[in-house]
Amino acid sequence: MAAQPSAPSPAPARGNPRLPLLALAAAAFGIGTTEFVIMGLLPQLAGDLHVTIPQAGLLVTGYALSVTFGSPFLAVATAHMDRRRALLALMGVFILGNLMCALAPSYWLLMGARVLTALCHGAFFGLGAVVASALVLPGRKAQAMAMMFAGLTLANVLGVPAGTALGEAMGWRSPFFVVVAIGIAAALALAAFLPRTIAVPPMNLKREARSLGSPQVLFAMAISIVASASLFSVFTYIAPILQTVTGLSTHGVTLMLLLFGIGLTCGNFLGGWLADWRLMPSVIGIIAVIIPLLASFALSSHTVVPAALTLFVWGVLAFALVAPLQMRVVSEAAKAPNLASTLNQGAFNFGNAMGAWAGGVALTAGLPYADLPFMGAGIATAGLGLAIASYALERFRAKWIPVRVKKMRHNNTLERLP
Template sequence: MPIAVYILGLSIFCLGTTEFMISGLLPLLAQEFAVSIPKAALLVSGFAVAVAIGGPPLTLASLRTSQKAALISLLILFTIGQTLGALAPTYAILMVARITTALSVGAFFGIGAVVAVNLAGTEKHGKAIAVMFGGLTVANIVGVPLGAFVGQHWGWRASFWIVAVLACVSLVGVIAFVPGSARSSTVDVMAELRPLRRPAMWSALATTALSQAALFAVYSYIAPILTSVAGFSPGAVPPILVLFGLGTFAGSYIGGHFADRHLSLNLYIGLTMLAVVFALFPIALLSKVTAIAIVFAFGIAAFAINPALQTQVMRVATEAPTVASTVNISAFNIGNTLGPWFGGITISAGYGYTSPAILAVVLAFASAIAAVVTAKLRQAHHGSNTGMSN
């Protein structure tokens, strides 16, 4: 795998750490700016909404430049936002900083995914996507817990500064190792948007959004699930989350290995496994040993599908994958936003902390149905030769 793909993975590590580490810093931020925890949590949902909305327009704006220039510009924008966040004197300015960094995330994921698969070659598309999403996995294993640790010991601003420095390292890496790519000044924007007119694209995006809604309906409440239901102490939660992160690493590796040759099968099996894991959650939480095991299995199932989700969209939009890839990142973040909301509704209704897992079973199966529909529509559009590649 070319070193440039790993540089892109490092960049995604920075972006992913920034997106998720804020959850571990909420009490510190609420105290710093004298706001409630729910208001501080808007820094999380605001980020996700900005990614979903901002990614496609920025990607369209970058079509007349080289992909390398676009990646460099997006990393500079991210670094500016991250620096502004570290210096933010008020909650409002921190929100502006979060939105600024978020705007670069969707476009960077989308453009970076296209660059990665082009560098890796036709036979290694899924593995290249897995390396990029591996950066997101490592963010969950290392970045998020480390951000919380640094915030508790040296202040939340230190966490922001560390990510800003790593973003600068990524920027140097992109400049040095990502090859330049010519981009015609006569790019047909309508051609890039054409895949969005296909039903297969919208069912693929639904697959992504529903799967992520299922994931985050449960993951968003994993701490109270472990303490209030499984009976763990609060101090046991971070190590268990590290175990979840290790599961995501294993899942990304497995998914990347199978996404190239068995794309649809990867999704069918992966989403079914995810539904089964959620169905077992209430039972597994009766024992601490099985609770730990189910969290690890959750990590594997949740991330085994990610390379296939991105690859599926890029195959639907083979001739114009850049905007479609970015729109899929928007779908990821729509799921990230809706999942906690759906889970919160069931908890607020009095059904308990295990109720999001039951809801997630339905969402995961709905995602699997959308994946089946996508495969059928894609076969119908591309013909029997494409159908054989499933």
């Protein structure tokens, strides 16, 4: 069978990419808000639905597992659709799911609504990242992805604190109604500003599936899983940590979430710049700093100011990993950008699920809230090992494979001599 030709690199769309990127960021803002706002509402939601806080934390796990295992199927279902139409269809699923969350009368119906909402998450961010990179010139692709993911970080700056405050004032259901309105506005912006013809070819499933076995693609997805697990083993339970360990009121928790969100936003743009500069060394350096920082949070969480400083820096570092890892997957799976990008979003969320689950298991087993950061630091250490191994393999191949090819060509030349 003849080899399939490589997918050509799409040319950037004509015109100013700023408005399409802002439309993608607006959609990311809505998706990020609905994903993260529930963490600030866990104590209230658990009381209203008569479940424990670790059980309420499983709503985070259920959402993340739906992204992990459901999004690839949704990406396949939209494989032959026009990219603009596919993004709009995914936003339709998002709007419906959030409306069901707002109306859910019980814990298990809320879980089902969260699972439905999450289906669009990975597929939207996966496809959106590829579309964002297709809108700009080479050398700015990671920064374009970072601009789209800025909506996700702004969700933590504005959406999550505002949603937490709104939930405290008007009940935990009210933020989901607001997210429905955000989703409708974002869908209208996408319809208005995305180019009618986007220079991203529809997904070729056979070609893309064959391209996903690259060791570097697998390494990047594994790092995404572990980095997210490190973050969510602690962040899922940040509200009870701040209330029981730091001694903050619900208003104080809202301010802390705002500060963490500002850190995420700064880290997002920092990560985009670092990815376009030196990708893997940046990933290694970021994770190497996260490990002692998380370990120190076990101590700094007992006092307000040190806790606030640690949360801000943690937010910067945690989200500085997102654009580099997403860019790593897209660049290493050049023949499979659509599916690989979606699967990496699944990898991030599988890590979210595993982190939230591991934190819940530890708490149920009797681990104090104050000691959860030690778990996060231990998980991050595994991510550092994976990142170092990936970079070592890259350097080995860059050094020795060209030499081997050169020797083979030289030997072939000698064989042809009379």
